[in-house]
Amino acid sequence: MQRAPARPGDPVDAVETPALVLDLDVFERNLDTLAHAVAARGLRLRPHAKSHKTPAIAHAQLARGAVGVCCQKVDEAAAFVEAGIADVLVTNEVVAPSKLARLAALARQARIGVLVDDAHAIASLAQAAAHAGVTIDAYVEVDVGAGRCGVPPGEPALELATAIEAHDGLRFAGLHCYQGAAQHLRSPDERRDAIAAAAERTRRTRAIVEGAGIAVPIVTGAGTGTWEHEAASGVWNELQAGSYAFMDVDYARNTPGAAELRFGHSLFVLAAVMSVPVSDKAICDAGLKAFSFDSGPPLVHGRGDLVYRKASDEHGVLELAAGAARPALGERVWLVPGHCDPTVNLYDWVVAFRGDRVEHVWPVAARGAVG
């Protein structure tokens, strides 16, 4: 773990670069906006903590009514349980016996859920639960259009729900129906149509499971790009958005629907210019190890005349528009990450500020928790 780039009380101008920084005013507004909207619809919010990996942020979400958090990995779940989060859903398949044992051990301290999409995996999960003397919430993952994990809609989900019900240490908690591929469809109509199709598959699956006499307490899914459609469908009763807290360049590329709620950019990488060798560019200290580039380069915030053009490991080349004032050596540049989740995973600390003052320096406790 690296040295923190700032201390609470520091002026923002003194934060060492590059640093992951969070504008608390915008962040809290994002949290409030979604919390109110979900509560008004009578639904549960279980924000995805893979976006932030930061217990302090999870607690801020819980304080606004979230029922718990989602994680993607057992080690992430461990970090949040250790930080006192009492209800964690691992929205992923876990199959290695060593990981199942660790997951089951967590269920002694917290309510733990996990996904299954395979009958053998259910047997292994049940064995781990029995060995630890705990009960685990098992959700059947259904592929409702993303084409990634999950059984096909309908009968295959019923088969797995039935298999879960046969084990003492497992509780069939419901269906996990996440249309991840719909989140970044650019037009509101495409997103609406993708979720309408997913809703139809989900509704049919739920009817088949319930028709066999098995209750489906929770139908969970949705993300920042589509949550209003899942919320309006009457099918999902729990929403998993995560990126809404930060917003990144790629989500901002979605064209919002007329009635859709908006979230603001709260998360930045604060960088500094370290070389100004020629007149039409400036080189900053944040490159491939300061951002994930899977969804493209960062956006220069508040400087429409600067474009982050290319990156090497620890350099970012900023191109100046014609007539733009070249930043001075040492000048700060605010950069919005292309994709927040894997960018956050590069940092040990998030520096949370309000106005011109650092308020908190939070450890990104689940950084690197890939296991």
Place this chain on the structure above:
Amino acid sequence: MQRAPARPGDPVDAVETPALVLDLDVFERNLDTLAHAVAARGLRLRPHAKSHKTPAIAHAQLARGAVGVCCQKVDEAAAFVEAGIADVLVTNEVVAPSKLARLAALARQARIGVLVDDAHAIASLAQAAAHAGVTIDAYVEVDVGAGRCGVPPGEPALELATAIEAHDGLRFAGLHCYQGAAQHLRSPDERRDAIAAAAERTRRTRAIVEGAGIAVPIVTGAGTGTWEHEAASGVWNELQAGSYAFMDVDYARNTPGAAELRFGHSLFVLAAVMSVPVSDKAICDAGLKAFSFDSGPPLVHGRGDLVYRKASDEHGVLELAAGAARPALGERVWLVPGHCDPTVNLYDWVVAFRGDRVEHVWPVAARGAVG
């Protein structure tokens, strides 16, 4: 810092996934190959530690004759000095006063070098050295074709060398002439031509500086893609290759010249299949947080019938060729990173194995050292 995914003595089969794993036989062969070749040419090798960020690997390079290491950031340098490396060159500009103070403090424990490409920055560096009561090696960075940092060849470099000589706490150590843009040119002729042009600019600059009566002890540069050209030029006397220790998919895309030495893939991400929902694909547990995708997806090692097709945060979709045997749930997959440097930066540990047994589990001490 996360839990280590293995312990020394463990069978490789027991390493938890995903993990960064290093095949020591191939790795040591890579280290020996370059060390012998550079020694045979009477040159200095200062491997770039930004690739591995791991003190144990730096020590293995020094044991084979390396004169020291390169780093990109002050915090990286701090991690290597703390681990007992006595000679560290930061191949980058450093301008923030707080960073200059930390850099100067390191020079009390080790020989420290850094690049300059600006007269004001030289004054700040000299001030930090004077304040700490140390002497720092200052290298003038010359842009020999990469178009990133560095002054233009010729007179501008002489001006900075003269400015360095005027300060007691600075030692003009030489010229930093790295043609980074040439490293991944695909054909051997393109790489040769790019380095020939860089050599001409470097030679001319050195002659101008020496012509003014200033000695140029070191001309440093080169990378894994071109080092044989710099070595043969008679201009450079110190080489900085780093990726040669690991090799990644992107370097393997370079067409080697007939006489060029080759390095083998020693670094992998060991992943496991966690979902096999349909017959033509398998989903593994290593995605955007297990690899950097800036140079494309990883390559499946030893399985020509599997292609790593797409990634989300913690999922990798493996596509099966027609007739390929689908991996079983839990099966291990060996993946060669697209780009080793930013991939290593995701992990807290590198698991070094020989044959089927883990030999070391090394902390990636400079992981996340962006400051």
